[in-house]
Structure formats: structure tokens, C-alpha cells
Amino acid sequence: MPRMSPRRLTMSFSVARARRKRSAMPATRSCSSRIIRSPAVGATARASSPRPARCQSTPPHPTTALRAGQALARRAPFCYDLAMPEPATLRILDANANRAREALRVAEDYARFALDSARLADALKGLRHRLRAQLDAFGLPAEALLAVRDTPGDVGTTLSAPAEMRRTSAADVAKAALKRLEEALRCLEEYGKTLSADAARGIQAIRYAAYELELQLFRLPRGRLAHARLYIVLSPARPGDDLAAAGRAALRGGADVLQLRHKSAPAPQLLALARELREATREHDALLIINDRPDLALLADADGVHVGADDLPIRAARRLLGPTHLIGATAHTVELAQQAEAEGADYVGCGAVFPSPSKPDREVIGPARAAAVARAVRIPVFAIGGITQANVGEVVAAGCLRVAVIRGILDADDVEAAARSFCDKLRGLRDA
Known part of the structure; x- marks a missing residue:
């Protein structure tokens, strides 16, 4: 192998390669060491005296020999002919180890502060510590990785895509972090195979655990709510409306949330409909x-309940539903939205943004006031009231990225196509 600088030769040794090198040596050989002079130190290692025959026929364990070499290398930069990772491999491992740890911290904070999930925060913290232990299994000291780090000379620090700086919510930040985590773990696994197959398999197990945590993180009601853009209220306009069929069609079109609102239905009929929509x-x-109806929400295993100004108080609904269910509230001013948030609401429906055929007596606040409410609270705000495909652009342009729709979808000849068109418009307007 070509001669490498003393600095690189002293920074790391590969356990796996040292073992292969040792096992390839003859079983019977002299234990005397060859003297190698290092110009950097200006000293000569003392040659060891010949060992007894017993030593000559039983070479030292490769791990023992490797540790002795590492200890000597720390004292002086002697040039050893031990195989070690390429500097490029070390840089890749260093970059991806940092990327994975940072991504786990971002996801952990999302679980802790945005979802208020102690279970998921603890699981992500545990995975972060597990990753640190598994990185140690590669046998690379921190000094070795620091020695090859060259941030000013890294060509990747100047490369970026426009989407990297575009995040619309805390959930978007966490989701992007988990994708970075999975990519970094894959790189650690693949390049780690050049050092230790066992350690690489450990990284693989962590990658699978990350996939499962990602699923749990965004399958929790609050995690899915954070990504929701299209909320459809299933409310009958006339007797005989098939709300179950309309709901299924809206879901096929991409609706994120369905709310069942049927004030006149008997409780048994409403519960049966809720269970059908739950499936x-x-x-x-x-x-x-x-x-x-918190009681029906529990019986149907729904994700939550929406309470209006004249309905059950938010705190009372929370006592019934517990901490994991969602509670939505209605507010048409900044003050009411902030009060709802303080009382424990998970989201707010704000309107009427435009004149609404469902509630013609509701005050019309316009897109600008709805956007002001959205900026004033940390929880999601869905603009509602008279929103159609013709005016949804005004709502998004004002700053409301989430909308709740009733007649604008339910009265369409093709509910699925109408929902899909709304989703496409919201996605296109958000990314514009």
C-alpha cells in the first residue's frame, strides 16, 4: 500500500482487517519486531529480544496485538503496516453519523413538544443512545473521525435544493428529519460493511426501528392532524343524503379529516354511521x-370530537376523552382561538370566511382575519365557511393553508373528483 502520512496512520485501526491480516500470517514465526524510525519523533523503537519457542509457535491473539499497536501509535506516530479504512470512508461515516444523531434529536423534540408524547420521545431518545453505542462497535475512536473532517473543503456544504428551506409546519420539519435519518443509517450500514459486518448489521436493526417509529409518530392523531390540509364536514343537506357514501368518495379523493355532523339523527343510527366511517x-x-358527542366518539373509536361555542366545554370533553383524542373548537376571533388553545383544543375551525349556505346567519370574517387567527396560535387552524374551488386560492394566499369544506364538495356531482381537485389546488398553491 502507498505510504500514508504519520497523522493518518495513527488515527485509526480496523479490527476486522487486522484479524484477517493476523490470520493470514504463518503460525510459526519470530516474535521480534522490526525497527521503524519516524522522522516526526526522531526516536527509534527498541527491538524486542527473541521469545522462547513457546511464544514462536503461539502468536498473540489478534485483538491483543491490535490494542498494543494502537497504544504504541498514540505514544508516537510510528508507521505500521496495518490495514485501515480509506480516509474517504471515514469522512462518509463521520458525516452520516452526525446527520443521523441530529435527525434523531429533531424528531425527539417534535414528539416531546409538538405531540406531547412521552412514550415516543423516550423511544427516540433510546434509539439515539443505541446508535451511539453501535457506532462505537465499529472500533473507530472519535479522534480518527475528527482527523479526517474537513468542513471548509467539503463540496457538499454548498449544494442545496429550494425545497430544503421550505417547511410549512413542525410536522414537516420532523418528517424531513426522519427521512434524513433513514438515509444516513443506510449509508452507515453500507460503508460500515468495510469495517465490520456485525456492526453494520446493528445499524441495519436501528434503521428498521426508525421505520417503525416514523410510522408511530405520524399515525398518532396529532401527528396526522399536523399534516392535514383538507377537512370535510359530513352534514346532510336534505333527508336521505348518503353520508357514508359521500365520506368514502371524499377519502378516495384525498381528504385528510372527516367530521360527522348530523344533529337530528337518533343516537343508534349515528353510532352505526360513525362506525362505518371509522372503518x-x-x-x-x-x-x-x-x-x-364525546360519548359516540369513544364508542365508535373515533379520533376526536368537535365542540362548538354552545356545546360541551373543551375541558369537560378532555376529561371524558383523555389525552390521546383530538378536540376541535370553533373560533372567529384571535381572542377566542387563543382561549381555545389555552383550554386544550388541538385545532380550531375559523369562519365563516365567506357567506355560508350551511350557516347563513354566521358573521363573515374574510380570508385576512382567518389568516390572522392562524398566525396567533400554534395549533392548526382550518378556514371554514363558503369555501369553493373558485375562492380557495384567496384563502391560501392570505395565509390559511388548511380548509374545511362542506357543500363545496358534498354538492358536487362527483364527490371524489371534487375532493381530489381541492387537494391538488391546496398542494399547488402551498408549493407556489
Whole structure:
């Protein structure tokens, strides 16, 4: 192998390669050491005296020999002919180890502060510590990785894509972090195979655990709510409306949330409808909210309940539903939205943004005031009231990226196509 600088030769040794090198040596050989002079030190290592015959026929264990070499290398930069990782491999491992640790911390903070999930925060913290231990299994001291780090000379620090700086919510930040984590773990696994197959398999196990945590993180109701953009209220306009069929069609079109609002239906009929919609939302990984009935929400295993100004108080609903269910509230001013947030609401429906055929007596606040409410609270705000495909652009342009729709979708000849068109418009307007 070509002669390498003393600095690189002293920074790391590969356990796996040292073992292969030692096992390839003859079983019977002299234990005397060859003297190598290092110009950097200006000293000569003392040659060891010949060992007894017993030593000559039984070479030292490769790990023992390797540790002795590492200890000597720390004292003086002697040039040893031990195989070690290429500097490029060390740089790749260093970069991806940092990337993975940072991504785990970002996801952990999201679980802790945005989802208030102690279980997920603890699981992500445990995975971060597990990663640190598994990186140690490669046998690379921190000094070796620091020695090859060259941030000013890294050509990748100047490369970026426009989407990297575009995040619309805390959930978007966490989701991007988990994708970086999975990519970094894959790189650590593949390049780590050049050092230790066992350690690489350990990284693989961590990668699989990250996939599962990602699924749990965004399958929790609050995690899915953070990504929701299109919320559809299933409310009958006339007797005989098939709300179950409309809900299934809306889900096929991409709806993120369905709210069942049927004030006049008997409780048994409403519960049966809620359970039917629960199955449909599970198939599409969407949320189901029941209007004003925490009892039916629990019985139907819905994701939460929406309470209006004249309905059950938010704190009372929370006592019934517990901490994991969603509670939505209605607010048309900044003050009411902030009060709802303080009382424990998970989201707010804000309107009427435009004149609404569902509630013609509701005050019209316009897109600008709805956007002001969205900016004033940390929880998601869905603009509602008279929103159609013709005016949704005004709502998004004002700063409301989430909308709740009733008649604008339910009155369409093709509910699925109408929902899909809304989703496309929201996605296109958000990314514009």
C-alpha cells in the first residue's frame, strides 16, 4: 500500500482487517519486531529480544496485538503496516453519523413538544443512545473521525435544493428529519460493511426501528392532524343524503379529516354511521371527528370530537376523552382561538370566511382575519365557511393553508373528483 502520512496512520485501526491480516500470517514465526524510525519523533523503537519457542509457535491473539499497536501509535506516530479504512470512508461515516444523531434529536423534540408524547420521545431518545453505542462497535475512536473532517473543503456544504428551506409546519420539519435519518443509517450500514459486518448489521436493526417509529409518530392523531390540509364536514343537506357514501368518495379523493355532523339523527343510527366511517378512515389513514358527542366518539373509536361555542366545554370533553383524542373548537376571533388553545383544543375551525349556505346567519370574517387567527396560535387552524374551488386560492394566499369544506364538495356531482381537485389546488398553491 502507498505510504500514508504519520497523522493518518495513527488515527485509526480496523479490527476486522487486522484479524484477517493476523490470520493470514504463518503460525510459526519470530516474535521480534522490526525497527521503524519516524522522522516526526526522531526516536527509534527498541527491538524486542527473541521469545522462547513457546511464544514462536503461539502468536498473540489478534485483538491483543491490535490494542498494543494502537497504544504504541498514540505514544508516537510510528508507521505500521496495518490495514485501515480509506480516509474517504471515514469522512462518509463521520458525516452520516452526525446527520443521523441530529435527525434523531429533531424528531425527539417534535414528539416531546409538538405531540406531547412521552412514550415516543423516550423511544427516540433510546434509539439515539443505541446508535451511539453501535457506532462505537465499529472500533473507530472519535479522534480518527475528527482527523479526517474537513468542513471548509467539503463540496457538499454548498449544494442545496429550494425545497430544503421550505417547511410549512413542525410536522414537516420532523418528517424531513426522519427521512434524513433513514438515509444516513443506510449509508452507515453500507460503508460500515468495510469495517465490520456485525456492526453494520446493528445499524441495519436501528434503521428498521426508525421505520417503525416514523410510522408511530405520524399515525398518532396529532401527528396526522399536523399534516392535514383538507377537512370535510359530513352534514346532510336534505333527508336521505348518503353520508357514508359521500365520506368514502371524499377519502378516495384525498381528504385528510372527516367530521360527522348530523344533529337530528337518533343516537343508534349515528353510532352505526360513525362506525362505518371509522372503518373507511382507517383504510385511508385519515382522521374521524364526531361533532358534539364525546360519548359516540369513544364508542365508535373515533379520533376526536368537535365542540362548538354552545356545546360541551373543551375541558369537560378532555376529561371524558383523555389525552390521546383530538378536540376541535370553533373560533372567529384571535381572542377566542387563543382561549381555545389555552383550554386544550388541538385545532380550531375559523369562519365563516365567506357567506355560508350551511350557516347563513354566521358573521363573515374574510380570508385576512382567518389568516390572522392562524398566525396567533400554534395549533392548526382550518378556514371554514363558503369555501369553493373558485375562492380557495384567496384563502391560501392570505395565509390559511388548511380548509374545511362542506357543500363545496358534498354538492358536487362527483364527490371524489371534487375532493381530489381541492387537494391538488391546496398542494399547488402551498408549493407556489
